[in-house]
Amino acid sequence: MKSAPPLPYWADVILLPVINLLAALLVCGVIIAMLGENPFSALSVMIKGAFVYPSSLGYTLYYTTNFIFTGLAVAIAFHAMMFNIGGEGQAYLGGLGAGLAALWLGADFSPLIVLPVAVIASALFGAAWAFVPGYLQAKRGSHIVITTIMFNFIASSLMVWLLAGPLIQKGQQSPQTPTFDANAFLPKFSELLASVSIDVARSPLNLSFVLALAALVFFWVLVWKTRFGYELRAVGHNQQAAHYAGINVPRVIIITMLISGAFAGLMATNEILGVQHKVLLNFTSGYGFTGIAVALMGRNHPVGIFLASLLFGALFQGGAELDFEFDSITREMVLVIQGMIILFSGALAYMFNRPLSHFLASILNRKQAVNE
Numbered sequence: 001m002k003s004a005p006p007l008p009y010w011a012d013v014i015l016l017p018v019i020n021l022l023a024a025l026l027v028c029g030v031i032i033a034m035l036g037e038n039p040f041s042a043l044s045v046m047i048k049g050a051f052v053y054p055s056s057l058g059y060t061l062y063y064t065t066n067f068i069f070t071g072l073a074v075a076i077a078f079h080a081m082m083f084n085i086g087g088e089g090q091a092y093l094g095g096l097g098a099g100l101a102a103l104w105l106g107a108d109f110s111p112l113i114v115l116p117v118a119v120i121a122s123a124l125f126g127a128a129w130a131f132v133p134g135y136l137q138a139k140r141g142s143h144i145v146i147t148t149i150m151f152n153f154i155a156s157s158l159m160v161w162l163l164a165g166p167l168i169q170k171g172q173q174s175p176q177t178p179t180f181d182a183n184a185f186l187p188k189f190s191e192l193l194a195s196v197s198i199d200v201a202r203s204p205l206n207l208s209f210v211l212a213l214a215a216l217v218f219f220w221v222l223v224w225k226t227r228f229g230y231e232l233r234a235v236g237h238n239q240q241a242a243h244y245a246g247i248n249v250p251r252v253i254i255i256t257m258l259i260s261g262a263f264a265g266l267m268a269t270n271e272i273l274g275v276q277h278k279v280l281l282n283f284t285s286g287y288g289f290t291g292i293a294v295a296l297m298g299r300n301h302p303v304g305i306f307l308a309s310l311l312f313g314a315l316f317q318g319g320a321e322l323d324f325e326f327d328s329i330t331r332e333m334v335l336v337i338q339g340m341i342i343l344f345s346g347a348l349a350y351m352f353n354r355p356l357s358h359f360l361a362s363i364l365n366r367k368q369a370v371n372e
Contacts, residue, residue, distance in 0.1 A: 007357045013299045024344040028337045035328045049321025050314035058203025064313035065270045068212040070291025073264035075300040080256045081236040086148030087264040087288025089155030090126040094265025095272045097125030099279035106181030114183045126265015127258040134257025138250035176280035186274040206274030216302040297345035
C-alpha cells in the first residue's frame with residue numbers, strides 16, 4: 001500500500017480535529033434522529049444552553065476551567081512521551097491540600113494570605129502524588145500508565161478514610177469536611193462585577209479561570225521558551241539520543257511528572273475553593289480522564305487545549321439543556337454524545353489522517369501541474 005504523505009502541521013492541529021468533531025456530531029445526529037428528534041434542533045438547544053441563556057456562559061467557562069488544568073496535566077507528560085492518566089488522583093490530593101490550608105488558616109488570616117497558600121498547597125499536593133509514579137518510571141522502569149492507575153485508586157481510598165474519619169464535619173454523617181471560612185472563598189465573577197455595578201447572572205465561574213489562563217501561558221513559555229522545555233521535548237522524541245546529548249533523562253521525567261501533578265492539583269482550586277467551599281467525595285467527577293481527550297484534541301498545545309476545553313465545557317453545560325428540553329434525550333444520551341466526542345478525538349484521533357493526507361497532496365499536485 002502506498003504510504004500517505006506527511007500531513008501539514010496546520011492540517012494536523014486545526015483541520016483534523018475539526019473533521020473528528022464533525023464526524024462525532026454526525027454519528028450523534030443519526031442517533032438523535034433514530035430517537036425521533038430533530039438533530040438540528042438538538043444542536044441549537046445545546047449551543048443556546050452553553051452560550052446564550054442567562055448564566056450559561058458562566059457555567060460553560062466554569063467547566064472549561066477544570067478541563068484546562070487536567071488537559072495541561074496530560075499534555076506536559078505527553079511531551080515527554082509519558083501517558084499520565086493519574087489526573088483524577090492528583091486532583092483529589094490537590095483538593096486535600098487546598099482544603100487543609102483553608103481549614104487551618106481561613107479563620108485567622110486574610111484572604112490575601114489564605115488563598116495564595118491554598119492554591120500553592122493544591123499544586124504541591126498534586127505534584128507530590130505524581131512524584132512516586134515519576135520516580136518509578138525514571139529509576140525503575142515501571143510503566144507510568146500502571147502506576148498512575150494504581151495511585152488513582154489509592155487516592156480514592158485515602159480520601160474516603162480521611163473524609164469519613166479524621167476530617168469529617170462533627171455532628172453529621174456525610175463524608176466531607178466542615179465548610180471553610182469566607183476568607184478561603186475564591187471570589188466569583190458575578191460578585192466581582194456586582195461590586196462595580198455590573199449586573200450579570202450568577203454562576204460558579206470564579207477567579208480560578210484567570211489562574212487557568214495563566215497556567216496556559218506558563219505551559220507555553222515552559223515548553224517552548226526554556227532550556228528545560230527543550231530537554232523535555234528532546235526526551236519525548238528520543239530518550240537515548242537525549243541521554244547521549246548530555247540530558248539527565250531521569251531528572252527530566254521526574255520534574256515533568258511533578259509539573260503534571262501540579263497542574264492536575266490546581267483543578268481543585270476551581271471546585272474546592274471556588275464552588276464547594278469544602279472537601280467532599282468525588283468532587284473530581286471524571287475531569288481527570290476527560291483531560292486526556294482534551295490534550296489529544298488540542299494537540300498538546302495551550303491554544304488547542306483551551307479550545308478543546310471550551311468545547312467540552314459547552315458539551316457539559318449544553319448537554320444539561322438537552323436533557324431538560326427533550327423527553328427522549330435523557331442524561332444517559334447526553335453522556336453518549338460526550339463519549340462520542342471523546343472517542344473520535346481520542347482513540348480515533350487519526351482515523352482520517354491517511355485520506356486527508358492524500359486529499360491535500362492531490363490538491364497540491366494539481367496546483368503544481370497548473371503552474372508548470
